Amino acid sequence: MKTLKIATFNINGLRARLPNLLAWLEREQPDIACLQELKAVDSAFPVADFEALGYGCLHHGQASWNGVAILARDAQPLEVRRGLPGSEDDTQSRYLEAAVLGIQVGCLYLPNGNPQPGPKFDYKLAWFERLIAHAQGLVNSEHPVLLAGDFNVVPTDLDIYNPRSWLKDALLQPESRECYQRLLAQGWTDAIRHLYPDERVYTFWDYFRQHWQKNSGLRIDHLLLNPPLARRLKNAGVDAWVRNEAHASDHAPTWIELKAAR
Known part of the structure; x- marks a missing residue:
């Protein structure tokens, strides 16, 4: 099997940025693409557009907010789980798991x-706890497992251009960072930080104060690999050119390349 390229991309609105998304898929041709913030119900998911580029689709949408999807080139993702365990009454579409x-x-x-403190921050931490509990079983699997997406956490000050103006933001709170470190401590490898331990790598530039033009970015999109998959890690990076396109998302696709399985 050839090298696999897997990407995660918060597109910040499927309907508004479908041309950008399709252009990126056609140019970069990731084998697997994990998408977030679809802001669209499942019935509005443009399956035909993705199939025209050779991608099978699995999606978990929601009107106006949230939404996640997994695309696979020349393959069909096989659903394993829709939503995290632990809170069956949670109506927010934030997690999708598949064999791909x-x-x-x-x-x-x-x-x-x-804003934090408040109910939204409480929900963030509760959701994180559910993720940590579920991830414990995944990291110990003898099979290759990947957690990819927009974690909405800046892990350290190396992952942000300047923390001073973000000190009150939920993405930098000690509780958020502590949850992320507890997740890593299970045995996950943060691909970008593993390969670039001392470099400032950004995946998100907001729309304010010319942050893209000034490269005032944050790293909040992560790809975490369990030990069997981490042994295959070959390369990682960010398709920053996508952020410079017209009508771009405030995120750029973040990707890894994996050596072929033996």
């Missing part, structure tokens, strides 16, 4: 949590 090309993939859109 020999890998168990969890695509997630972790709650933003702003």
